[in-house]
Amino acid sequence: DSFVIDWRAHCTSTNSALIEATPADDGFIHVLIADRQSAGRGRRGRQWLSWDDGSLTFSALWRFAPGAPVPAGLSLVAGLALARALEELGAQGVQLKWPNDVLIHGDKLAGILVELLPGRGRTPAAVIGIGINLQLPADAQVPEQRGVTDLAHALDSAPPTRATVLAAVLAELRSLLDTYAAAGFVALRDAWQQRNAFADLPVCISGEAETLQGICRGVDEDGALLLETAVGMRRVLVGDVSLRAG
Ligand code: ATP
Ligand code: BTN
Known part of the structure; x- marks a missing residue:
């Protein structure tokens, strides 16, 4: 009920394009999704690889209340939203790697890149970028990554469509961002810790x-x-x- 979704055929990076577009402060969560991303980014300028239909790559722009604390917990909130959405879709054993990865059996299924937008006289905002592997090509090679997996493996079946996965993630994101805005990360801490991949390790x-x-x-x-x-x-x-x- 509260999203504006721009679905494009191509983007360099949905994070960059959404930051560039700086959508209006109209109470909506603005979402930009691309069928194909040619320069997907991870942290510190690292690359995020995607494979058209085999990947879901999108970014959501969220404005937080003026005077709200610096949203340090945002990538954890986004990770929890992703984990819950994937669980609703039937994935089991979804775990979170602090601060920004989603793993299954130790392998990386999805990544999150949160970037803060300066207020420039307006309400400050965060761009939450999410990349999910739905179905990797058999010969997929991901540099520097120790283990990679996809939703098809997690479900042991053909993955749901990108629209289905997007809808599930956005619904969780909306609900958890509302909780986060109202009560802070502390309200989500237990749920995050239940999925901590490295608890006591x-x-x-x-x-x-x-x-x-x-x-x-x-x-x-x-x-x-x-x-x-x-x-x-x-x-x-x-x-x-x-x-x-x-
Ligand atoms: P670190 O493990 O050092 O905390 P990270 O896992 O959070 O880093 P980033 O620093 O955000 O990752 O950088 C992105 C990394 O994700 C790349 O270096 C690459 O190893 C890995 N990667 C890129 N594309 C994919 C993909 N489609 N699936 C899984 N991993 C990927
Ligand atoms: C990570 O490596 O853990 C973070 C990867 C984040 C990738 C997503 S894909 C959509 C959005 N656009 C980008 O350029 N990066 C994020």
Whole structure:
């Protein structure tokens, strides 16, 4: 009921195109979806690969209330919305890798890229970009990625259409963003932690300046990762950091 959807044949990156378009502040969540993305992006300028019908690539622009806290937990909220939508479609064992990946049996099924738009005198906004593998080609090669999977594998059948998956994700996103706006990440924390792929496991967090090792003890009320290290509990903020099994 509350979306404006622009479905294009082609985009370089739906995140870039939506940021460029800066849709009106009209109370709707503006969504841009592309049949084909030629320059899909991950974090730190990394590539996101997609295969036309075999992938769902879209971005949603969400405006948060003026004066709202910096939405650090947004990529976790989006991840939870994705996980719940995939579960509704029948996928089992969906897990979340902090801060922005969706895994099944340790393999990456979907990724999220949240980018903040400066307010420029208007309400600040976030672009939430989502890429989901529906059905990878048999010879798909994803650089740097340890394990990749798709929804067809998770369901052991032909995947639902992109429109079906999009509708399921948008419905969850709408509902979880409403909860997040009203009550903050803390209201979604338990649901996120139930799906934490690395709960109580040793992990390595590498950022620009340092690498931390410890046991993943979930996330705090803001979505920061709690890492139990040899020198005590550390909070790791959502940012340009990577988590690996350690
Ligand atoms: P990290 O694991 O370091 O936190 P990330 O998994 O969050 O990184 P990004 O930093 O956002 O990933 O970069 C995108 C990465 O996703 C690419 O480097 C590539 O390895 C992987 N990737 C690209 N396309 C796909 C795809 N269709 N399915 C799964 N993984 C992909
Ligand atoms: C990640 O690697 O984990 C994040 C990948 C995000 C990919 C999606 S596809 C739709 C949107 N447009 C982009 O250029 N990136 C995001």
